[in-house]
Amino acid sequence: MGDLRLMKGNEVVAEAAIRCGCDGYFGYPITPQSEVMETLMLRKPWEETGMVVLQAESEVASINMLYGAASTGKKVFTSSSSPGISLMTEGISYLAGAELPCLFVNVQRGGPGLGTIQPSQADYFQAVKGGGHGDYKLIVLAPASVQETNDFMDLGFELAFKYSTPVMLLTDGVIGQMMEKVELSDFKPRWTDEEIERISGEWACLGKKDRPRHVSTSLELDSEKMEQNNHRFQAKYQSIQENEVRYEMLNCEDADYVMVAFGSSARIAQKSMEIAREKGIKVGLLRPITLFPFPIKQIEELAGRVKGFLSVEMNAGQMVEDVKLAVNGKVPVEYFGRYGGMIPTPGEIVTALEQKLIGG
Amino acid sequence: MDIKEIIKPENLVYEKNKVLTDNVMHYCPGCTHGVIHKVIAEVIDEMGIQEKTLGVSPVGCSVLAYNYIDIDWLEAAHGRAPAVATGAARVNPDKVVFTYQGDGDLASIGTAEIMHACNRGENLVVFFVNNAIYGMTGGQMAPTTLVGQPTATTPYGRDVELHGYPLKITELIAQLPGTSFVTRQSAETPGAVRKLKKAIRKGFENTVNKKGTSFIEIVSTCNSGWKVSPVQANEWMKENMFPLYPLGTMKDQDKESDEQYKVK
Ligand SMILES: Cc1ncc(C[n+]2csc(CCOP(=O)(O)OP(=O)(O)O)c2C)c(N)n1
Numbered sequence: 001m002g003d004l005r006l007m008k009g010n011e012v013v014a015e016a017a018i019r020c021g022c023d024g025y026f027g028y029p030i031t032p033q034s035e036v037m038e039t040l041m042l043r044k045p046w047e048e049t050g051m052v053v054l055q056a057e058s059e060v061a062s063i064n065m066l067y068g069a070a071s072t073g074k075k076v077f078t079s080s081s082s083p084g085i086s087l088m089t090e091g092i093s094y095l096a097g098a099e100l101p102c103l104f105v106n107v108q109r110g111g112p113g114l115g116t117i118q119p120s121q122a123d124y125f126q127a128v129k130g131g132g133h134g135d136y137k138l139i140v141l142a143p144a145s146v147q148e149t150n151d152f153m154d155l156g157f158e159l160a161f162k163y164s165t166p167v168m169l170l171t172d173g174v175i176g177q178m179m180e181k182v183e184l185s186d187f188k189p190r191w192t193d194e195e196i197e198r199i200s201g202e203w204a205c206l207g208k209k210d211r212p213r214h215v216s217t218s219l220e221l222d223s224e225k226m227e228q229n230n231h232r233f234q235a236k237y238q239s240i241q242e243n244e245v246r247y248e249m250l251n252c253e254d255a256d257y258v259m260v261a262f263g264s265s266a267r268i269a270q271k272s273m274e275i276a277r278e279k280g281i282k283v284g285l286l287r288p289i290t291l292f293p294f295p296i297k298q299i300e301e302l303a304g305r306v307k308g309f310l311s312v313e314m315n316a317g318q319m320v321e322d323v324k325l326a327v328n329g330k331v332p333v334e335y336f337g338r339y340g341g342m343i344p345t346p347g348e349i350v351t352a353l354e355q356k357l358i359g360g
Numbered sequence: 361m362d363i364k365e366i367i368k369p370e371n372l373v374y375e376k377n378k379v380l381t382d383n384v385m386h387y388c389p390g391c392t393h394g395v396i397h398k399v400i401a402e403v404i405d406e407m408g409i410q411e412k413t414l415g416v417s418p419v420g421c422s423v424l425a426y427n428y429i430d431i432d433w434l435e436a437a438h439g440r441a442p443a444v445a446t447g448a449a450r451v452n453p454d455k456v457v458f459t460y461q462g463d464g465d466l467a468s469i470g471t472a473e474i475m476h477a478c479n480r481g482e483n484l485v486v487f488f489v490n491n492a493i494y495g496m497t498g499g500q501m502a503p504t505t506l507v508g509q510p511t512a513t514t515p516y517g518r519d520v521e522l523h524g525y526p527l528k529i530t531e532l533i534a535q536l537p538g539t540s541f542v543t544r545q546s547a548e549t550p551g552a553v554r555k556l557k558k559a560i561r562k563g564f565e566n567t568v569n570k571k572g573t574s575f576i577e578i579v580s581t582c583n584s585g586w587k588v589s590p591v592q593a594n595e596w597m598k599e600n601m602f603p604l605y606p607l608g609t610m611k612d613q614d615k616e617s618d619e620q621y622k623v624k
Contacts, residue, residue, distance in 0.1 A: 024451045052450045056443070057476035064440035064473070068416070068447025071434045076451065094437050205432035205448070207411045207455065215426045217435035 003184040009146045009176040012184075013079060013105055013169075014039035016153035017051070021188040023074035024052040026065035028084060031117040032173040033107035036079040049190055059084040063091030063104070070100040071216035073196040073204030075157050079105035081173075082123050083114060085131070092166060093132030096233075097218025101160035101200075103153070105169040107176035110341030118341025119173030121263060121314040127170050128292045128322075135230055137237045139167040139244065140291040142262040146180035148289075154185055159244065161199060163236055170291060172314065174264035174343065237292075246289035247298055251277070255284030257357055258302050260323050261312040262288050265337075265344070269312045272349035283353065291319070299326035306331060308357040312349055313337040332357060379405040383427045390590025392580035393422050395547045396489060396556070400460075401429045403560045409568065413456045414448055416441040418470075420462035421495040439470025442477035445484050456567045458485040464494045467503040467529040474533070481538025481572035481615045485563035488530065488575065491582040492601060499585035503527040506600055511585070526604060530577045537616035541566055541574040543609040546602075548581070548594045559609075572615035579605050 007015070013036045017025060022045075027037045037055060045051035052069075056062035062078045069076040080088065085106045095102060106127065110120035125131075127140045139159050143149045149171060156167040191199065197206065205214050220226040248266075251273060252258055261269040266287040276283045286302065288295050299309070308331050311320035320335035327333050336352035338344045380401040387393045404410055410431055417425040419438035426433035436444040441459035449457040466474050466488050477484065493511055494500040500513040504526050508517040518526075534542040541563060545556040556578060563574035579601050583593035 024447070026447060054446070054450060057472055060440065061443040061446075061473055061476065064437060064443035065447030065450070067436070067440075068434055068444035068449075069451040070447075071444075072414070072448055072452050072455075074451045076447070090437055091440070098435075205414055205434055207414065208430060208432045209411050213426070213430055213432050215433045215435060217426070217433075219423060219435055 002186060005182055005184060006179055007146060007182050008035060008179050009149045009171060010035035010107065011039045012146050012150045012182055013153060014043065015184060016150045017077060018043060018045045018049060019185045019187050020154040020157060021049070021075060021190040022051055022077060022157070023190055024054070024069050024076040025078065026054050026056050026062040026069070026076070027078050028056050028059045028062050028080065030081045030084045032109055032119070032176050033079050033081045033105070035176075036105065051190065059087040060091065063088035063095070066102050066104070067091060067095055067098070067100060070095065070102040071098070071205045073200030073206060075191065077103035077105065079107065081107045081109045082111050082120070085123060085126065089126070089132035092138070093134050093136060094218050095166045096132070096136035096138065097134060098216050099164045100166065100216065101157070101164050103156045103160055103167050103169065105171065108170065108172040110339065116341035117173065119264060119314065119343060120339060120341055121172055121265060122316070122318070122339060123170065124291065124313065124315060124318040127168055128294070136233060137292050139163070139165060139240060139293075140170050141167065142170045142289060142291050143175060144263050144266045144287060146175065146178065146182045149175060150182050150184060163240055164203070165236065170263065172264055241293040244290060245293045245295050245297070247295040248287040248289060249298070250285040250287070252284035252286060252302060254282055256282040256307045257310065257353065258284045258286055258306050259310045259312050259349070259353070260286045260288065260299070260319065262291060262319065265312050265314050268344055268346055269349055271346035272353070275346055275350050276353060279350070281353065281358065294322050294326070296326045299323060300328070303327045303330040308332040308334065310353050310357055311335045312344065314343060315339050377402045377405040379410055379430050381428055381430050385428060386424060387421065388584045390581065390583045390593060391421070392491070392547050392578065393489065395553060396487065396578055396580075397425060397428045399547070399553060399557045399560055400487065403557060403564055404429070404431065407561070407564055407568070409456050409564065412454060413458070414452070416445045416448070416457065416459040418459070418461040418465040419496070420465045422460055422462065422489065423496070425460050439465050439468070440473055441465065442470065442473040442482070442484070442486065446477050446480070446482045449483050453483070456564060457483070458487060458563075458567070460487045461489070462495065463488070463490045463492065463502045463504040467527050471529070474529070475536070478533050478573045478575060479536045479538045483567055483570050484573050485567050486573065486575045488577040489580050490577055490605065491580040491585070493582050493585040495582045495585050499582070499587070503529070504605075506604060509600075528605065530575065530605075530610065533575050534610040537621070538572050539575055539611060540572040540613060540615045541609075542611040543575070544577040544579060544605060544607050546579045546597070546607055548597065577605070579607065
């Protein structure tokens with residue numbers, strides 16, 4: 001066993017970043033994620049690993065600081081919560097367009113607008129359908145525990161650099177604020193200049209030496225070339241869809257019904273599943289871990305043998321659209337959720353299952 | 361004498377510096393951006409810092425500055441160059457990072473980013489090209505547009521009641537304790553270009569010596585946007601812009617000590 005601790009999700013974001021050899025963090029306070037920067041400032045990683053931590057003047061600035069640092073091949077991240085992520089979306093689109101590897105964490109709260117500081121999953125569309133302008137996608141990882149929050153920081157950076165693309169960790173006020181047992185990752189040193197040269201030397205702005213200059217940009221005024229760029233992006237997203245789908249399936253082998261839920265909803269749905277099974281309802285749970293790429297094939301396959309799906313979300317019904325697309329009309333797909341900062345109870349979900357799917 | 365006899369290294373009196381690329385510039389004839397690019401490239405060349413300099417280009421006419429100065433470049437979103445430069449400089453303290461921005465980019469949409477970068481004393485050089493108009497988008501009002509100056513969005517001239525006052529942002533920047541060198545220059549005569557070059561050199565030297573933010577405004581023309589000839593544009597600038605935006609150095613010192621800002 002490694003380093004076992006009892007920690008908050010947000011604190012673990014900070015600790016995991018330091019441990020996975022992160023070079024920099026740029027952020028702006030917002031509830032319910034402020035502990036990320038607070039923990040970093042308390043830890044002073046610049047003394048320990050050389051990691052830079054900077055409080056920016058706004059999320060607009062922090063996302064663009066990320067753009068600047070990521071352009072030089074460094075491992076950098078930011079974190080925010082829903083309204084802050086909205087401010088960042090212009091920058092996120094630029095990062096995707098310039099194909100810069102980086103990570104951001106969205107500890108979601110209820111919206112729209114200033115909304116509430118309570119947990120929510122209402123930024124699903126924003127995370128997986130773009131959010132900013134243009135045809136781009138982010139790899140979106142949805143941890144359902146403090147442990148996965150730890151694990152996905154490193155995984156997020158790995159995927160970001162593997163595909164040269166921004167990655168989002170989509171958590172929420174539940175995962176960010178709750179304390180759980182976590183086994184922290186071992187320390188990895190930050191990349192040396194030589195390693196950065198080897199890993200990202202083909203594109204990163206490391207200073208022009210004996211090679212053509214590097215330009216970190218999303219601009220291409222020649223529309224034929226811009227279409228080519230977009231072909232390249234789409235091919236990349238295709239390859240991510242083929243190779244990086246991650247999910248967890250519980251009790252789906254004998255299931256008549258399957259609930260689809262991610263993040264903290266999945267934790268609650270797991271309890272609902274136990275209650276329903278005690279009542280003799282054969283229900284399983286599919287938990288997408290990557291929201292893009294979405295487990296389309298797995299849902300397609302299940303649709304051939306179950307009687308229906310219930311998408312359980314802390315929003316007004318967003319992921320249900322993707323479940324429906326994957327099911328493609330084969331069996332009924334229903335949605336149940338609470339939103340605006342409210343969290344469904346396991347019992348409510350079972351009732352919804354009975355009334356919307358089984359009774360219907 | 362045959363021309364080939366004349367073109368010999370020993371007869372060379374002037375040479376394009378190698379940090380300026382051979383690409384044909386997209387700027388309008390008479391535009392100041394080209395001259396400023398050239399001088400920046402010369403200073404980078406003379407200081408031998410090409411390998412460690414990173415430029416951040418803005419959104420505006422100079423968005424394509426990366427085609428002309430042969431260094432690694434980061435192209436920023438509109439107004440965000442100081443944040444992009446902050447990110448790059450913070451994780452690369454050994455690099456010399458500069459931004460190159462127009463008045464719309466720096467003094468309108470990017471006001472927060474430039475203020476805070478300068479206030480933190482980020483180790484950067486900022487080149488602020490003030491042509492009193494939005495060149496790129498076809499000549500709309502800029503924050504620095506003069507009262508009475510006609511533009512595409514102030515066809516009857518800028519009216520203070522409607523649009524507020526021209527923003528003298530360099531004067532504001534000079535107040536910020538993080539800046540060490542704040543100057544306003546121009547580039548319309550050989551003499552002005554020589555002075556500008558000195559200022560640019562000072563800015564880059566400050567950055568090499570980690571002296572905080574150096575801010576260099578260059579009062580410029582946009583004859584296309586102003587809808588006059590290049591010669592008339594220079595005259596108009598001298599007559600109208602120089603009185604409002606007087607040339608000269610506002611600040612040349614180390615960035616302030618934190619003494620007077622401390623809790624007791
Ligand atoms: C977010 C955003 N808003 C607006 C624009 C459109 N736009 C492009 S350049 C520009 C103005 C640039 O003017 P200035 O900074 O003065 O530079 P110049 O072109 O005069 O050199 C604007 C408004 C944009 N690209 N992005």
